[in-house]
Amino acid sequence: MTLAHDLLTDAFGRVHDDLPTVVSGLTRDQLRWRPDDDANPVGWLVWHLTRVQDDHLAGVGQVEQAWTGLGYADRFGLPYPVEAHGYGHSSEDVAAFDVAGPDLLVDYHDAVHGLTLRVLDGLDDPAYERIVDARWDPPVTAAVRLVSVVNDITQHLGQAAYLRGLLERRG
Template sequence: MTITELFADFAHRPIDAVTGLPDLTPEQLNAHPGSHPNSIAWLLWHIGREVDVQLSGLSGEPQVWEKYRERFGLGAIGDTVGYGHTPEQASEIVVNDQGLLTDYVTAALTALIDYANTLSAEDFGVVIDENWTPPVTRGVRLVSIVDDAAQHAGQAAYAAGELH
């Protein structure tokens, strides 16, 4: 198994988790279990955005979001990523279509896998960010992106289990 095959398998795990969620009503998608500011819709939207924005920074390619922005209809808040959202900002992320959320997450992570498939094994070891100690390699950044997606997919699954 090559490093790109291993990464593709790893990066597909959040897709499997998101597509495995039970069917949720718009009310369930946008509920705030335990009064938490992040709804399931917010969590799924955020997965797509954090993958998409960071991938665009790595690849230099446009964000997948460009194909989804109008369909989401979130206005300016939709163009953010969600990091540092206040509870009020998080509550502005209202999405009634679970399929749209799943499609966006899948598209963003598939684009990440496609990008990784263009890399050589050596490319994974290239330092891309000197602002950390130790400096961050491309491989570490890619793993970090997927780790964040997997954590949020797990949070969505837990919340969905509580509501379903």
């Protein structure tokens, strides 16, 4: 394996390892709690970061997303289009997010992490230079997309952990 593979596997693995502790033991109401009417709640943030990872890694690997391929879209039953991953969601869209508890969020993230590892295992050095999104200038390579996803999911997990801390301080 390459150094890039090892670094990316480690980075995605850190999010995967930390995510369950952020949502563990939270109730449905706590997963939906927003410190103000326009804030994103813990549950939505974890769903969003997992959806982005699923969407973007499936694109890099040219494979089907866990969201659709493993039936998570149906299991979540969210009032969003099946292709939605949270980008562009309004405050009302975020408020419509609901999940019974943390188990489904963790289960979905586990499935996406498995997909991520399979995609990373399938990449060789030339694959990192492949254009995966030509809508940008310059076009986005697989390497740039993967680093972008790591950056995004790490930030969102930190936001969710911060909100969990606020929930715990509220008592």
